[in-house]
Amino acid sequence: MPGIKIINVKVRDVRFPTSLEQHGSDAMHTDPDYSVAYVVLETDTELKGYGLTFTVGRGTEIVVCAVKALSTLVLGKTLEEITGDFRGFYRLLSSDGQMRWIGPEKGVIQLATAAVLNAVWDLWARAEGKPLWKLLADMDPVKLISCIDFRYITDALTEQEALDILVKAKPGKKTREEQMLRDGYPAYTTSCAWLGYTDLQLTQLCSEALAQGWTKFKVKVGADLQDDIRRCSLIRKLIGPDNTLMIDANQRWDVNEAVHWVTKLAEFRPLWIEEPTSPDDILGHASISKALAPFGIGVASGEQCHNRVMFKQFLQASALQFVQIDSCRVGSVNENLAIILMAAKFNVPVCPHAGGVGLCELVQHLILFDYISVSASLSNRMCEYVDHLHEHFRSPTIIRNAHYTPPSDPGFSCEMLEESVQKHQFPEGEVWRDIEKQ
Amino acid sequence: MPGIKIINVKVRDVRFPTSLEQHGSDAMHTDPDYSVAYVVLETDTELKGYGLTFTVGRGTEIVVCAVKALSTLVLGKTLEEITGDFRGFYRLLSSDGQMRWIGPEKGVIQLATAAVLNAVWDLWARAEGKPLWKLLADMDPVKLISCIDFRYITDALTEQEALDILVKAKPGKKTREEQMLRDGYPAYTTSCAWLGYTDLQLTQLCSEALAQGWTKFKVKVGADLQDDIRRCSLIRKLIGPDNTLMIDANQRWDVNEAVHWVTKLAEFRPLWIEEPTSPDDILGHASISKALAPFGIGVASGEQCHNRVMFKQFLQASALQFVQIDSCRVGSVNENLAIILMAAKFNVPVCPHAGGVGLCELVQHLILFDYISVSASLSNRMCEYVDHLHEHFRSPTIIRNAHYTPPSDPGFSCEMLEESVQKHQFPEGEVWRDIEKQ
Numbered sequence: 001m002p003g004i005k006i007i008n009v010k011v012r013d014v015r016f017p018t019s020l021e022q023h024g025s026d027a028m029h030t031d032p033d034y035s036v037a038y039v040v041l042e043t044d045t046e047l048k049g050y051g052l053t054f055t056v057g058r059g060t061e062i063v064v065c066a067v068k069a070l071s072t073l074v075l076g077k078t079l080e081e082i083t084g085d086f087r088g089f090y091r092l093l094s095s096d097g098q099m100r101w102i103g104p105e106k107g108v109i110q111l112a113t114a115a116v117l118n119a120v121w122d123l124w125a126r127a128e129g130k131p132l133w134k135l136l137a138d139m140d141p142v143k144l145i146s147c148i149d150f151r152y153i154t155d156a157l158t159e160q161e162a163l164d165i166l167v168k169a170k171p172g173k174k175t176r177e178e179q180m181l182r183d184g185y186p187a188y189t190t191s192c193a194w195l196g197y198t199d200l201q202l203t204q205l206c207s208e209a210l211a212q213g214w215t216k217f218k219v220k221v222g223a224d225l226q227d228d229i230r231r232c233s234l235i236r237k238l239i240g241p242d243n244t245l246m247i248d249a250n251q252r253w254d255v256n257e258a259v260h261w262v263t264k265l266a267e268f269r270p271l272w273i274e275e276p277t278s279p280d281d282i283l284g285h286a287s288i289s290k291a292l293a294p295f296g297i298g299v300a301s302g303e304q305c306h307n308r309v310m311f312k313q314f315l316q317a318s319a320l321q322f323v324q325i326d327s328c329r330v331g332s333v334n335e336n337l338a339i340i341l342m343a344a345k346f347n348v349p350v351c352p353h354a355g356g357v358g359l360c361e362l363v364q365h366l367i368l369f370d371y372i373s374v375s376a377s378l379s380n381r382m383c384e385y386v387d388h389l390h391e392h393f394r395s396p397t398i399i400r401n402a403h404y405t406p407p408s409d410p411g412f413s414c415e416m417l418e419e420s421v422q423k424h425q426f427p428e429g430e431v432w433r434d435i436e437k438q
Numbered sequence: 439m440p441g442i443k444i445i446n447v448k449v450r451d452v453r454f455p456t457s458l459e460q461h462g463s464d465a466m467h468t469d470p471d472y473s474v475a476y477v478v479l480e481t482d483t484e485l486k487g488y489g490l491t492f493t494v495g496r497g498t499e500i501v502v503c504a505v506k507a508l509s510t511l512v513l514g515k516t517l518e519e520i521t522g523d524f525r526g527f528y529r530l531l532s533s534d535g536q537m538r539w540i541g542p543e544k545g546v547i548q549l550a551t552a553a554v555l556n557a558v559w560d561l562w563a564r565a566e567g568k569p570l571w572k573l574l575a576d577m578d579p580v581k582l583i584s585c586i587d588f589r590y591i592t593d594a595l596t597e598q599e600a601l602d603i604l605v606k607a608k609p610g611k612k613t614r615e616e617q618m619l620r621d622g623y624p625a626y627t628t629s630c631a632w633l634g635y636t637d638l639q640l641t642q643l644c645s646e647a648l649a650q651g652w653t654k655f656k657v658k659v660g661a662d663l664q665d666d667i668r669r670c671s672l673i674r675k676l677i678g679p680d681n682t683l684m685i686d687a688n689q690r691w692d693v694n695e696a697v698h699w700v701t702k703l704a705e706f707r708p709l710w711i712e713e714p715t716s717p718d719d720i721l722g723h724a725s726i727s728k729a730l731a732p733f734g735i736g737v738a739s740g741e742q743c744h745n746r747v748m749f750k751q752f753l754q755a756s757a758l759q760f761v762q763i764d765s766c767r768v769g770s771v772n773e774n775l776a777i778i779l780m781a782a783k784f785n786v787p788v789c790p791h792a793g794g795v796g797l798c799e800l801v802q803h804l805i806l807f808d809y810i811s812v813s814a815s816l817s818n819r820m821c822e823y824v825d826h827l828h829e830h831f832r833s834p835t836i837i838r839n840a841h842y843t844p845p846s847d848p849g850f851s852c853e854m855l856e857e858s859v860q861k862h863q864f865p866e867g868e869v870w871r872d873i874e875k876q
Contacts, residue, residue, distance in 0.1 A: 028535070152693075
């Protein structure tokens, strides 16, 4: 490992024309072209580190530009230097005296930081010859904690408290790891009910999913109340009373509107309402949580929650009943470790956001770590799954009986097939040139 | 006005090498090169619109890239189309179905939105032949309100409440406008005590400022407690017991650390502690406010508060005693109108953030509007002033007896001298080529 020096940072804008078929459509993102800023760290050895951040089309070039700006902080560093003081390296990227102004730790620069750090973690896991979840699960708690920047969260979680949580979860780790390897981690599907789908598509996809063993389903809502009532009613009938239904408004409502709207859908017994309002509105989510508690409906959010400071407050304010970590929105594994540990302290289940491009591949590692090393619980826990675009990855997710199978290949599972990358590069790839011609 | 169509959006990366002399240095931004992403909207008439967003060096190219991405939404629009439904246009920029993913309404994309919208407001004011503050002060309340996107804030401020605030402030507007034209708006200075300055520089600058009539002074703190005690003691002695002292930590501390540190500086009687911790930490600021209230020290923040949803919560949680709006951090005038009106509803004074490049030029218009049309009060109110880089503007701020003189030139005062722009363009401008050579 001492010999592995990063000598080049390659970043590309890769887009998939998903908007053509309304895949991924929701109340706020009506025409997403699922995309990534795709990073490859080249080293002076044969090893490479692969990372990405997920985007939905236009604007990906801005994230690519931000990755290039961050590259100067990464080039020439050895993997040993980085992992020897990963907290310091994290802060180098997130708190550069000039670049922090355009964040800090939010938006484009945070997405770019995630892409770069995801690639560093991939490189580390490959250097150790382990899938990332196993690298994390095997890591000494003190070393793990040393990867986290506790700045701004010590009023909710101190270093010592974080360490205590990890130490407390040590007994049973081996058993839980074996259980995961045998059964996998429970998943739910969002593939059946995008907002742009017709009732016919919805019925067909839902029936297929049931036949494949899925028991937990998420429906996009928020554009039109009567449509939502019809769609939720249809899905609840299809899946029966015992399966689980979640609804997702993708930030469509104001606070009072959210309460009013979701109350009208309460009869379909959703487990949670996801992103009822602005992802920045901690106090709003707290109000909504309080208002919906009597209906047994929780509030879930996180895919656009931009850092640990925001998650800290969502937890302090009892504003979320489900913490939806995302592998790309915050500062990679480093920051997600902080969030997972805070969720454990506040006793709130982590149910990761996935889908998009590569998000399933990435986040499965984190939720496996959560179960094996932190929460030790599957109660009210599950990881999102969407069955799109996995064919572009070298080590795609494997779903068996609606469970994620722990990855076995070394790394963080987000290396893309070079052929896919080249075909989908924007705007020069073959796929986009063909669309341009039409 | 119907004839004014935007036919080109020009954007440039302009940087000033301020880090060479530690101007602008604080506890988190130790080597800022004050910069702007500078936007010129070219129209099919002789009129142009000038706008900018402030940055501190590296990363400005990312904001430039974002402005280019937003340009497609602006090109071909007439001024009448935009101002006829400014709320709609605001949402077009802030909620593009693809680009919102990399925000939403935060970080790079929000800074770029500000630059573009600042230029649109400049164009509008020029088309009306008025300085922006006068355009706003003269505007019918219903029209003003129609520029604001109330999405996500209706639980704190409804459209009707906003209208009521404006209507209630109508009496006395003419008198207040005359007063402003005669006396100007009260300012405070941050130019004397940047963190990188020596005690000698500090003494000299402070004495000069006193001689020029300044009575309110801000000191940067947060890097070293003993240094802070020495510097605050020195300044309090220099300015005497009756003048006003503010301190600014630029996000250096965790919550408990902030309370501890500021308590040690309480003897110097600062009016406020600015940015004690993460700008995202609403609940943290609320805790700090509560702990410092017995010492008569308020909490101020806002220059990195990224949108109206965050300001809403800071107000709801009584987390700020001074609201520091910024002309570039949020979505331009449109969003600042929302913030100013929310501050009025919650009865919290607005004390704008300025300095940098062009921030004084821009924000003076907003605070004049606040006084004339909204708050009608100068109690505990003042606008930041820093005496750097004004010489690069066509209509620079005029300070008389420590007061901002209302601008008289049409527009938003942020047109730069073309010669300055060319000399400081990064990296190809003369100034940067010279530094490169050294």
